Amino acid sequence: MTSPLATAPVRTWLTDMDGVLVHEDRALPGAPEFIAELERLGRRYLVLTNNSIFTARDLRARLARAGIDVPESAIWTSALATAKFLSEQSHGAAAYVIGEAGLTSAMHDEGFILSDSDVEFVVLGETRTYSFEAITRAIRLIGQGAKFIATNPDVTGPSAEGPLPATGAVAAMVTAATGIHPYYVGKPNPLMMRTALNRIEGHSETSVMIGDRMDTDVKSGLEAGMRSILVLTGSTTRRDIGRFPYRPTEVLDAIGDVVGLVEELRGEEAEELDED
Known part of the structure; x- marks a missing residue:
């Protein structure tokens, strides 16, 4: 049976982590085999995550411990996307940042000055130790006119013990105190998808987004003009799909079911290039 994804060749792949x-x-x-197949066929790809705590190097090490070999350059986080976006808005500005190494490193690398006064941006990211003093400072700076940016809208994050409050939950508290809503850069904002595609010279019409959530992964892929695959190994169940007013292009049980599609969806042009 022909895959519903086969409306055009797939040159680039984006996948949630x-x-x-x-x-x-x-x-x-199937995860190690999927990445290995992308590498074998020379397909361009990025692993995406809304988690802004860790650097790409940290995440590469985490994936390697799980037996998945992904180069650091193939990892794109909401922290990297946020720093890139803000650099294009106001390069070298001062920012008050609440977050951990993934976000502070990304902001430094894009030339920002991190400060707690006279800042253009307040940037809120993920951290396991949200400080009441830091949140209070952010509220006051936003009240003085700083622009409010958040890496992602996720209200909870996973842990072995259960859900943890995440960026979206803390942003809601700041919004309640200031009346100002943040601009979220991470998924489902298609901005994160476009910056990812630009990084690997991809185009939406020849790219596929793979994710486990309808409200972030599938939605962001759809709004960026991409085909999408929902895998049922994470947050969204098959029963949940009907609650949304949009659909993924294809629903598969797990990432292992995508392995065979990498070669199947290359298209004639890719085969000709391989022969050359």
Whole structure:
């Protein structure tokens, strides 16, 4: 049976990380084989995550421990996307940042000055130790006119013990105190998808987004003009799909079911290039 994805060749692949490739520190079935197949066929790809805590180097090490070999350059986080976006808005500006190494490193690398006064931006990211003093400072700076940016809208994050409050939940508290809503850069904002595609010289019409969530992964792929695959190894169940007013292009049980599609969807042009 022909895949519903086969409306055009697939040159580039974007995939979410948690719930698609890994769960906690375990590789999900087929994840190492999927990445290996992309590498074997020379397909351009990026692993995406809304988690802004870790640097790409940290995440590469985490994936390697799970047996998934992904180069650092093939990892794109909401922290990297946020820093890139803000650099294009106001390069070298001052920012008050609440977050961990993934976000602070990304902001430094894009030339920002991190400060707690006279800032153009307040940037809120993920952290396991949200400080009441830091949140209070952010509220006051936003009240003085700083622009409010957040890496992603996720209200909870996973842990072995259960859900943890995440960026979206803390942003809601800041909004309640200031009346100002943040601009979220991470998924489902298609901005994160476009910056990812630009990074690997991809085009939406020849790209596919793989994710485990309808409200972030599938939605962001759809709004960026991409085909999408929902895998059922994470947050969204088959029963949940009907609650949304949009659909993924294809629903598969796990990332292992995508392995064969990487070669199948290359298209004639890719085969001709391989022969050359």
